[in-house]
Amino acid sequence: MATLLRERTAAAVPLAADPALWRRINRRTWLLLAAGALWLLGFAFLHGTATLSLPAAELTDLHRILNHFNAWIADNRDGNPVFVYLLTPLRSAVGWVAGFFMAIFAASPSGQLIPVMGWLGTVAVLTWIAFAVGNVRVALLTAAVFTFFGFQGLFVDAAYTFALVVTAVLLTLVAGIPLGVLAGISNRVQKVLTPVLDFMQTMPTFVYLAPLALIFLIGPASAVIATVIYAAPPVIRLTAHGIRSIPENTREASDSLGTTGWQRLRTLQLPMARRTIVMGINQSTMAALSMVTIAALIAAPGLGQVVVVALQSLDVGTAVNSGLAIVLMAIVLDRVTTAASQRAEPGAAKSRRLSGRTRLIVLGATLVLALGVVQLSRTILWAAVFPQNLNIGPAIGDGVNAASGWLQANLYFLTHSFREAVTVGILNPFQSLLTDTPFYLLSAVIILVAYAIGHWKLAAVTALSLAVIISLGLWNDAMVTLASTLLATIMVMLLGIVFGVAMGRSSRLDQAMRPMLDAGQTMPAFVYLVPFLGLFGATRFTAIVAAIIYAAPVAIKIIADGVAGISPTVVEAAVSSGSTPWQVISKVQLPMARKTLALAANQGLMYVLAMVVIGALVGAGGLGYDVVAGFVQSSVFGKGLAAGLAIVFLGILLDRITQAAAATPVRRQVPVRKQVASKI
Amino acid sequence: MNSPVISVRNLWKVFGPGGEKVPGDPKLSQSSPADLLGRAGCVAAVRNMNFDVAKGEVFVVMGLSGSGKSTLIRCLTRLIEPTAGQVLVDGRDVLQAAPAELRELRRRKMSMVFQHFGLLPHRTVLDNVSYGLQIRGTAKKERHAASREIIELVGLKGYEQHYPDQLSGGMQQRVGLGRALAGDPDTILFDEPFSALDPLIRRDMQAEVIRLHKEMGKTMVFVTHDLSEALKLGDRILIMRDGEMVQMGSGDELVGSPADSYIADFVSEVPRADVLTLKWITRPVDAATPADAPVLAAGTLIRDAIPLVTDSSCPVLVAEPGGAVLGQIDRDSILSVIHGGVSHGAGSHGIAAQLPDGGSHASPSEEAVA
Ligand SMILES: Nc1ncnc2c1ncn2[C@@H]1O[C@H](COP(=O)(O)OP(=O)(O)OP(=O)(O)O)[C@@H](O)[C@H]1O
Numbered sequence A: 001m002a003t004l005l006r007e008r009t010a011a012a013v014p015l016a017a018d019p020a021l022w023r024r025i026n027r028r029t030w031l032l033l034a035a036g037a038l039w040l041l042g043f044a045f046l047h048g049t050a051t052l053s054l055p056a057a058e059l060t061d062l063h064r065i066l067n068h069f070n071a072w073i074a075d076n077r078d079g080n081p082v083f084v085y086l087l088t089p090l091r092s093a094v095g096w097v098a099g100f101f102m103a104i105f106a107a108s109p110s111g112q113l114i115p116v117m118g119w120l121g122t123v124a125v126l127t128w129i130a131f132a133v134g135n136v137r138v139a140l141l142t143a144a145v146f147t148f149f150g151f152q153g154l155f156v157d158a159a160y161t162f163a164l165v166v167t168a169v170l171l172t173l174v175a176g177i178p179l180g181v182l183a184g185i186s187n188r189v190q191k192v193l194t195p196v197l198d199f200m201q202t203m204p205t206f207v208y209l210a211p212l213a214l215i216f217l218i219g220p221a222s223a224v225i226a227t228v229i230y231a232a233p234p235v236i237r238l239t240a241h242g243i244r245s246i247p248e249n250t251r252e253a254s255d256s257l258g259t260t261g262w263q264r265l266r267t268l269q270l271p272m273a274r275r276t277i278v279m280g281i282n283q284s285t286m287a288a289l290s291m292v293t294i295a296a297l298i299a300a301p302g303l304g305q306v307v308v309v310a311l312q313s314l315d316v317g318t319a320v321n322s323g324l325a326i327v328l329m330a331i332v333l334d335r336v337t338t339a340a341s342q343r344a345e346p347g348a349a350k351s352r353r354l355s356g357r358t359r360l361i362v363l364g365a366t367l368v369l370a371l372g373v374v375q376l377s378r379t380i381l382w383a384a385v386f387p388q389n390l391n392i393g394p395a396i397g398d399g400v401n402a403a404s405g406w407l408q409a410n411l412y413f414l415t416h417s418f419r420e421a422v423t424v425g426i427l428n429p430f431q432s433l434l435t436d437t438p439f440y441l442l443s444a445v446i447i448l449v450a451y452a453i454g455h456w457k458l459a460a461v462t463a464l465s466l467a468v469i470i471s472l473g474l475w476n477d478a479m480v481t482l483a484s485t486l487l488a489t490i491m492v493m494l495l496g497i498v499f500g501v502a503m504g505r506s507s508r509l510d511q512a513m514r515p516m517l518d519a520g521q522t523m524p525a526f527v528y529l530v531p532f533l534g535l536f537g538a539t540r541f542t543a544i545v546a547a548i549i550y551a552a553p554v555a556i557k558i559i560a561d562g563v564a565g566i567s568p569t570v571v572e573a574a575v576s577s578g579s580t581p582w583q584v585i586s587k588v589q590l591p592m593a594r595k596t597l598a599l600a601a602n603q604g605l606m607y608v609l610a611m612v613v614i615g616a617l618v619g620a621g622g623l624g625y626d627v628v629a630g631f632v633q634s635s636v637f638g639k640g641l642a643a644g645l646a647i648v649f650l651g652i653l654l655d656r657i658t659q660a661a662a663a664t665p666v667r668r669q670v671p672v673r674k675q676v677a678s679k680i
Numbered sequence B: 001m002n003s004p005v006i007s008v009r010n011l012w013k014v015f016g017p018g019g020e021k022v023p024g025d026p027k028l029s030q031s032s033p034a035d036l037l038g039r040a041g042c043v044a045a046v047r048n049m050n051f052d053v054a055k056g057e058v059f060v061v062m063g064l065s066g067s068g069k070s071t072l073i074r075c076l077t078r079l080i081e082p083t084a085g086q087v088l089v090d091g092r093d094v095l096q097a098a099p100a101e102l103r104e105l106r107r108r109k110m111s112m113v114f115q116h117f118g119l120l121p122h123r124t125v126l127d128n129v130s131y132g133l134q135i136r137g138t139a140k141k142e143r144h145a146a147s148r149e150i151i152e153l154v155g156l157k158g159y160e161q162h163y164p165d166q167l168s169g170g171m172q173q174r175v176g177l178g179r180a181l182a183g184d185p186d187t188i189l190f191d192e193p194f195s196a197l198d199p200l201i202r203r204d205m206q207a208e209v210i211r212l213h214k215e216m217g218k219t220m221v222f223v224t225h226d227l228s229e230a231l232k233l234g235d236r237i238l239i240m241r242d243g244e245m246v247q248m249g250s251g252d253e254l255v256g257s258p259a260d261s262y263i264a265d266f267v268s269e270v271p272r273a274d275v276l277t278l279k280w281i282t283r284p285v286d287a288a289t290p291a292d293a294p295v296l297a298a299g300t301l302i303r304d305a306i307p308l309v310t311d312s313s314c315p316v317l318v319a320e321p322g323g324a325v326l327g328q329i330d331r332d333s334i335l336s337v338i339h340g341g342v343s344h345g346a347g348s349h350g351i352a353a354q355l356p357d358g359g360s361h362a363s364p365s366e367e368a369v370a
């Protein structure tokens, strides 16, 4: 979920027959080969020296300083003016809003577990809202899913998650839509905001948590703040995009009538961008759900909490039960906001079956009905608290546990040997290639690669990122994470090429697979861990498999779009000159989609990285483990904070290098003046 | 001609970096478009433009694609900010107007009809037409009542609750026209309003504009690249090339005495007999012409004179409105027009040369250029 929407184009660039270009590619190939040779030689002769490995419980001075910093903040929280006048009031305000929604949907703050509205009232009100913003179908879906939460024995947890999502989305919109509008109107704001949003979206969910917990303490308030930061970019971007894509002539027509800036915004820009803005709300909502579940690590209540506890005690059944609830919640949120965006289509009113007035009457009547149900569930116990005897959650959990046990016992040979084969045969050697090579040598190799791909500027950024990781004292852990990330990304790219090319070549396959991929992308990162935990147990391998499955959809989609976007006449020409299908793929389609492949690798890497660090919850080591440990033990808090930073810089490094690969070869631009001249 | 509603003086619009230096720089402002682009990287879309538009007049701006027509008409209400010069509307310089005054001008004095309609897709026809009134702050009931009248006027009664994408192109442009009319402005600006429409609809819409002009008497500035449209609608026509005025005058002045080969080329396809009046082909009276020969007014179109002249056994006299005889015409002079219209070029110049007083207003562009 690291990147939801980026305005990066995936255009296919034909291979240029430019001699200078070929020279450059050759030079690049030489540099890359040299880097590879240097690495292998260094590994062969110097392996095991200067690895900078740091055992899990050991700290560097920097980590201890960060620990002290933590203690210092704890001591000064009540005295420092920044806290007293800014951060603490912010925390209380956010906490108050979160508390308000939690009390309504989940439980009153006084501790008794009876929500203000009761479960039946909650279901009624949410169903009505789904009907009002969407349609009857999504309303029925909402009712069914929320009732099912009750049967799962997870109603209260689901309600907590929902309440936090609502809080976070509300605050996101309050902050995000005005910012998006500003960015849509003003070029200057747009210029300042774009790199900030880019940066926010390259950061894996995980790394927001520790610093926020440091400043705002753990609990719902910091969970909401982390979620707002994570969920804001899509709605800001899409709002700005919606406003910017209003046709110039419409805007001009409105100006010609003498509109003021405010009138233009109200009568033209907001209404015409409405659908795009609601799409942004959809994406932000999905991001919010993802983050709210992960924020369980900083003590946010809800379904995420149930999953984390279950993962830590390896209780696959409970994890699956509540993972299922998260998936269902994601489906409901996605469907309702999608229906809302269709309703927001300009001119959608004309095709509606109900006229405006009838609809108002229906809405009013159903609202009264919903409020009646709320009243009912305030007075009758079975409508207030979901009846215990209908709770089939434990049964689901036991069933899954039994199934998982059976699988692990009977397929032990298969799953175990597969896992061991990959781990011993590929994962371990590759990881040791990264971790056992002396750090100075490997750094040099990476910088050389960056230089080959993107020249001095990229090499400098890379060197800086590596220097930060080294000085954070986490080189070795970073290399463990990098090894898993690279392996998973290679798998993602293989899947991406196989399925992407197939989809790009056959629109039928595309139609069949795309809904699945879309659904896969809306799921919170968390729930991917659960099924593989059941199959492979708690190991690094599980995290890598989850990361592959999590990141594959985005790569497949990008590659499919790239292949499908190749001009049909080029393919036709190749076919008519007698190429076999395989020749068409390997000689025409893949080379022409080269830029797209690099873009897919970029996005795939960011998704994989996000997942590999979360994989620490099921036994992956490296930086993710340091982060999780930092949450749990205050003695390694500083190390966890440093690991979060290291993840950020690792992300920047990978993002920049793959982006540069996606950007080259750059063809020289025809000077603008000449273009204008030829037009006259 | 009464006092002008719009006076344009030394108006410049230069696109590109450092464009504001061009009008003041004697060297740059004289250089050719290609030179200007090469040396300064600028495009002068409007160059040193001067003209007046009288009240109630239909003033047409014509030129090929890229000649700067759209830029010029947008400069009048500063939808495009001019680089230099003056645009006087009712004597006040628009270029000096503060934002509030400019808005008032756009709201009440001048509205515009666009080539691509520019309708708001999320609003019904009624709400699109009343948009300008809403912007002014007119109450809902009032603006809807006013808009319904306008909708009827532009022939869209019954479509009030439709959305733009449910209408044909011609109907959409009627909405655009209605939106411009709703605010009851003094002047309406048209930027190639009908070039996106098919020929039949275009003819309907042209007739519509002529009817509205007759009924409401509004001043109109009309941009087009279609000569027949210009001749049909325009009281006066301004022809532009590369941002400059090449010639300005009534339709028969342009056809009868083109200022240069560019205009001659431009008008060569026009059936001349349909545009020119008798005064363009009148020759001095022959001694042999009988005094009781038939008489036609000098303002008669040549086409309308054909039956009488071909039937008459002797030349026909041409008289001014006052009654004084200007000269005579005969079958040969009419034939030479029809023939000259086919073979174009030299013929038109020949006719211009015969004009007794044609030179005085035939080429104002030369004064403008000088
Ligand atoms: N925003 C702009 N930036 C730079 N140059 C522009 C801009 N708008 C117009 N131009 C240039 O100004 C010149 C005049 O353009 P304009 O649109 O006024 O022509 P036009 O006569 O309306 O043409 P058409 O009949 O195609 O609409 C053209 O050369 C064009 O390239």
Ligand SMILES: [Mg+2]
Residues within 6 Å of the ligand: B069, B070, B071, B191, B192
């Ligand atoms: Mg134009």
